[in-house]
Amino acid sequence: MQPATKNSTPTAAGHWPQAQVRTAIIAGAFCVIIAALMLINQLQSRSFDPLTAQELKQLKASLVQNPTDEGLKKQIRALDHNLRRHHSRHVLLAERGGWLLIVGASVFLFAVQSAIYRRKLPKTQKLDRTHETEDHAAATARMGVAMLGVMLGAAAWALAAETTTFIPAQTAKAAATTEAAAAAEPPAPTTPFPTPEELKQNWPRFRGPSGSGISAYANVPTTWNAKTGENILWKVPVPIIGPNSPVLWGNRVFLCGATEKKREVYCYDTTNGKLLWQKQVGDIPGTDPEAPSVMDEGGFAPSTVATDGRRVYAIFANADVAAFDYKGNRVWARNLGKFDDSYGHASSLETYRDRLLIQVDQGTGKDGKSKILALETATGNTAWESAPRPVPGSWSSPILINTGKREMFIVTAKPWVMAYDPASGKEIWRAEALSGEVTPSPVFGAGLVFTAIEGEKLAAIKPDGEGDVTKTHVVWSAEDGLPDVSSPLCDGQRVYLATSTGQITCFEATKGKKLWEKELDNISFKSSPALAGDKVYFFSDKGSVIVLQAGNEYKEVARAELGEEVLSSPAFADGRIYIRGKKSLFCIGSKK
Amino acid sequence: MRRLVRGCLWLALLGLPLASAFGVERFPPPEFDAGYKMPVTTVPAARAQWLSYLDVAVLVAALALTSHLVLRKRSRDGVLAVSVFSLLYFGFYQQGCVCSIGSVQDITLALFNSGYVVPLTTVAFFLLPLVFTLFFGRTFCAAVCPMGAIQDLTLLKPVKVPAWLEHVLGVLPFVYLGAGILFAATGSAFIICEYDPFIALYRRTGSFGMLALGAAFLIAGIFIGRPYCRFLCPYGALLSLVSRYSKWGVTLSPTDCIHCQICDTACPYGAIADPTLKDPHPDxxxxxxxxxxxxxxxxxxxxxxxxxxxxxxxxxxxxxxxxxxxxxxxxxxxxxxxxxxxxxxxxxxxxxxxxxxxxxxxxxxxxxxxxxxxxxxxxxxxxxxxxxxxxEPRKQDIYDPHPGDCVSCGRCYVYCPKEIVRLKRIQSKNVIPLTPVRGEQKS
Structure with missing residues (x-):
């Protein structure tokens, strides 16, 4: 490289540039050859593109006509393999060619740059600059800028004019209305707790009003398809995976979720599935910083929340209980003291008037740790606490029933089914009907309380006794098709049981006669069945739903797939089913 | 011979981006179950965090070195060497990402979307060149930006763009910057990255459109100095604004300019501003x-x-x-x-x-x-x-680089006669004078 400002020796001036020029020629020729070869390679590779090869397409089309033609399959495989082999070879050649071209171009550029390094500049022309020429140049520049502005403006105008939109205009209003509706808060209740009618119209707790699993609405779909979207109104992700079930009130859906470190409550808009708020319970004095031991399936939030239309209440495996208002503000929170429960507390909540009822069964049954707690829904203060219960840990959820004569709070744990006065916490009656690790919840129907647990029995108990009614009020019992997790369902005439082994059994409700049983292959039930109209819905662990006609014979009405695993139980509203899958919350309903 | 060289050059530059056009393609696995077991999908490990910090360190070092070479050493050769390094490191090794030009969009999106977290490396790539420009002029453009570097190295026969056209096209980077911010702020697209003309070259793969765009800029860049930097680069637009207020920028010989116009001829980027006419305007x-x-x-x-x-x-x-x-x-x-x-x-x-x-x-x-x-x-x-x-052009008495337009490449240093004299004077001061040996003195 020789600066032009220096006087070079004749030798250098003569030889260096020549050498650089020769190098540039050779490198340029090399680049041309490589580029040409690569171009040929590219053109050739088109014939071996597995995506576009016509012959392969024709053969595949033939196979559709003759799907059993083994010879044709072999031919397609051979051709497919051949195409891929050639294609891979061309890709490899292109890659290597690319490197060669880069190297060649680098040498070329280096040589040319060296040859022209600090070349002598052309003589400068003395410009005759005057104000006139300057003004003229400025005017030209202004004109140019203005022209560019006009061109851009015209292009913008043309683009705007040419663009057509197919999105319906009325959707704008609808969107605004929908958004306004979604954002609108439900009218503030004027009473401290809901009426029984309000409770029936909603789905305020696990398995709905009284934990019966019975929908007040029969107009819900029996079929849907998660793949095609048929009857799936919306599907939204749930921030934390968990088995607890959705709870409904008005246009709100509530869920909760928890990890070792955080506990959250979610509020969704039923209209569109929008997550309206997601609130952490946060720090509560007394909470053990060490996470409790829980089962994988249950996680840290197995209990379903409860709501009374004023607040939503949640309990977690670490004994945190919290209440949030419908705006997502935490109203109160407290910790009940670390649970002595190796599987993790899983009982769901129930409300009674202005009380939040909590089944706190834990320990061995002899240590006096188990009890029922009633908290004031407005403040979280303890309203009453039952006498120590002679039961160990239980994972079933209590129910509040009305026998027509009085209201009772039915709580199940090994070995007792016990009824309490929800107002005072006084025990009313108890019946020995359970054993093992009690997970299915009781259900009330046909004037009887039904409890069931694998390894013990299905018991039908008349709830009008007092004291120990084991020998006097257990109307009938049965030992077939006993569930381990899923709760019974009573449609008023029959009781349905579903097991983890895929068996569905039906008993006559008042007499206990087994009406039918059905073994379903590759099916397992942990979700509890539900009734809508005269249809019984069974959600399997894998996300299949089997819809049966409620009756004295097994009659399958429909099957549908959710496309996600299901451990929770469904919630029902007017024309809709809400179900929580492993990852998502689904709203199922007719789109018409 | 020159024609031949020029022809070869054209072909080479046309072919260069083609190399990457034939890059890796992917197609679905076989549709038939022929007993072949699909390999388990593996995901390449994320780039080590310390490498990101290294990138920032290299950026700082390159900016500092270039600023030193441009303002203190006034060395065009040094700038050229850093350009080659930047092309290799920030271009081919880093594959053009993270780059300061695209970082404008990351910062914008983070400002408009609280859920978008910008890595500190990206913030550094956005801020550091601006800070250096505020003090030392556009030294980032001079040799650190790989996009500037590749255009600088492929410039072979510069043609002067008419001043009026320079003004007209100078609007485009700001329009592009505005569009880039709009689309980033709305979370729609990072158009500055999507239409980065040289990224396909650095990665040796890309769509035909990208490659064609890159080829077009490279070919244009043989004759028009840094067409992307001057007439499109949105980050250049920002730097251009900042560099107008830089504390130390590139100057030639402000005290003894002889109005020879050599610098104006030497500058391939039209960045030398003419002196204002001394006589008053007639109207x-x-x-x-x-x-x-x-x-x-x-x-x-x-x-x-x-x-x-x-x-x-x-x-x-x-x-x-x-x-x-x-x-x-x-x-x-x-x-x-x-x-x-x-x-x-x-x-x-x-x-x-x-x-x-x-x-x-x-x-x-x-x-x-x-x-x-x-x-x-x-x-x-x-x-x-x-x-x-x-x-209303900026008023000045001499030919001097325009602080907004000058990319601090240092080309004008080696042609300015007064600068050459000045450099020689400094050089001679540093030379140790030879003292004759005694024998020679006697004779």
Missing amino acids: PRKRKRRLIALAALVPLLVVLGGWLGGRLGVPFSRMHATVSLAEQVAAEDAGKVKELTDASKAFRQTGQPAEELYAEALRVRGRFVGGSVWFGAFVGLVFGVTLISVS
């Missing part, structure tokens, strides 16, 4: 009136631009995935298109009602309309200010 009142008229035009252009920009909200919003999908679904439902796209098929499988998608799309579009008004107003302002600046 100062006309000039003043024009200036007042242009100043009055600025707000009008802002309003007009805002209005036009607002009209662009609908077409621009199609860049957003939700709006694009909603348009496709709506067109399908209206029977306007027969072919379903993968996206519309996937949407229909979710079961989400189309009305909800439309509602969301309209909400996004609303944001776009608002953003487009601001974008249009900004473009109007740029045009207005440009009209004033071309009418």
